[in-house]
Amino acid sequence: MTVVYKSKFYTFYQSDQKKCFYIDFGQKLVPLSFCQLLALRQKIITISIENHFYTEHNQHGLEILVFCNKEHLFVLNTFEILDLKELVEVGFSVLGISSPNTVIAS
Amino acid sequence: MKDIARQRLGINVEAMDLLNSQIKMEAHASATYLAMASWCEQNGFFTSAKFFYAQTEEERGHMMKIFKFLVDVGGNPISPEIGNINHDYASIVDVFETTLDHEIAVTKSIHNIVIKARSLGDITTERFLDWFVLEQVEEENTIRDILDMIEVTGTEGVGQQMIDNQINNWID
Ligand SMILES: [Fe+2]
Ligand SMILES: [Fe+2]
Numbered sequence: 001m002t003v004v005y006k007s008k009f010y011t012f013y014q015s016d017q018k019k020c021f022y023i024d025f026g027q028k029l030v031p032l033s034f035c036q037l038l039a040l041r042q043k044i045i046t047i048s049i050e051n052h053f054y055t056e057h058n059q060h061g062l063e064i065l066v067f068c069n070k071e072h073l074f075v076l077n078t079f080e081i082l083d084l085k086e087l088v089e090v091g092f093s094v095l096g097i098s099s100p101n102t103v104i105a106s
Numbered sequence: 107m108k109d110i111a112r113q114r115l116g117i118n119v120e121a122m123d124l125l126n127s128q129i130k131m132e133a134h135a136s137a138t139y140l141a142m143a144s145w146c147e148q149n150g151f152f153t154s155a156k157f158f159y160a161q162t163e164e165e166r167g168h169m170m171k172i173f174k175f176l177v178d179v180g181g182n183p184i185s186p187e188i189g190n191i192n193h194d195y196a197s198i199v200d201v202f203e204t205t206l207d208h209e210i211a212v213t214k215s216i217h218n219i220v221i222k223a224r225s226l227g228d229i230t231t232e233r234f235l236d237w238f239v240l241e242q243v244e245e246e247n248t249i250r251d252i253l254d255m256i257e258v259t260g261t262e263g264v265g266q267q268m269i270d271n272q273i274n275n276w277i278d
Contacts, residue, residue: 002107016108034114038182041119095111098119099226 004094007087009080014095023087030072040067041088049085052078116179121231124219129172130186131215135208136165141193142201151198151270157277161205168238175234198266199256206249213242248276 001022004012013022021032023040032040043065051058061078076084092098115122143158169186176183195201216238223231252273259269 004107014107014110016110019108019110021110034111034180035182038115038119042182042184045123092111092119096109097111097115 005087005091007083007090009083010087012087012091025074028072030068032068036068041092043067044081044084044088047081047085049078049081052081114180117181117231118223118226118228121219121223121226121228122176122179122181124222125172125176125181125231126184126186128215128219129169129176129183130188131212132165132169132172133186134188134191135212136162136169137188137191138208139165139205141191142195142205145193145195145201146198149198151266151273153270153273153277154198154201157273160277168241171237179230197261198269199253199261202249202252202256206246206253209242209245209249213246216242252276 001013001015004014004021006012009026011024013024014020015022018031021034021037023030023032047063047065048058052061063076063081065074065076065084066072089098090100093100139158139161143155143162146152146155146158173183192204195204216235220232220235220239223229223235255272256269259265259272261269
């Protein structure tokens with residue numbers, strides 16, 4: 001397994017042998033096919049972090065992230081979400097299918 | 107490290123995001139034209155209603171074209187959420203003027219994706235959008251012609267019904 005990118009809380013791996021990806025969430029190492037990775041990225045980039053600060057929609061600042069067709073469920077706080085956003089953004093540019101340093105709009 | 111991501115996805119991931127936004131925009135256009143058809147039906151512009159029924163289908167077609175392209179390149183097409191569909195129009199002229207504004211906004215959005223794809227070196231996405239660029243020329247032209255016809259006909263007296271009858275010329 002090769003490390004694609006390591007953020008503060010998470011590590012993103014690629015396995016050449018199994019042709020898949022892994023994200024180490026700390027409590028759990030989650031395997032992901034590329035399709036599942038794309039779907040997870042979509043969920044992460046569309047989380048509105050602004051809602052954690054400027055509105056009353058999400059005063060507690062927690063997000064429930066369900067992915068891989070409901071196989072995994074994580075409850076994450078603002079810092080963890082920001083870190084995860086960084087992980088996918090940098091991770092995808094390391095993978096060579098996204099340009100570096102772009103702000104991804106939802 | 108093997109290039110697994112590239113093996114799976116044929117386009118740049120940011121281009122994919124923009125194409126997903128475009129899917130949403132086409133869906134919004136489709137829903138807007140359906141709302142216009144509703145307005146036309148309720149206000150006695152039955153030929154214009156037919157025109158907008160055709161338009162709503164056409165926009166749905168555009169949406170599906172992008173959706174299927176994302177499937178073909180191994181992407182993650184998103185079924186869009188749409189809201190805020192305006193059903194209020196001051197007149198039949200307002201309906202067609204709003205339509206032109208919409209089409210111009212769509213043209214700009216497509217051009218933006220072309221420019222972005224070009225800067226990313228994503229030739230596949232750029233070529234795919236060629237069809238849309240030319241389609242927008244036609245769409246804008248149609249609405250401009252209709253607005254010209256409205257101008258010539260005028261809205262006084264039976265003008266509005268004459269306008270509606272002439273819309274038939276733009277229904278294929
Ligand atoms: Fe369209
Ligand atoms: Fe259109």
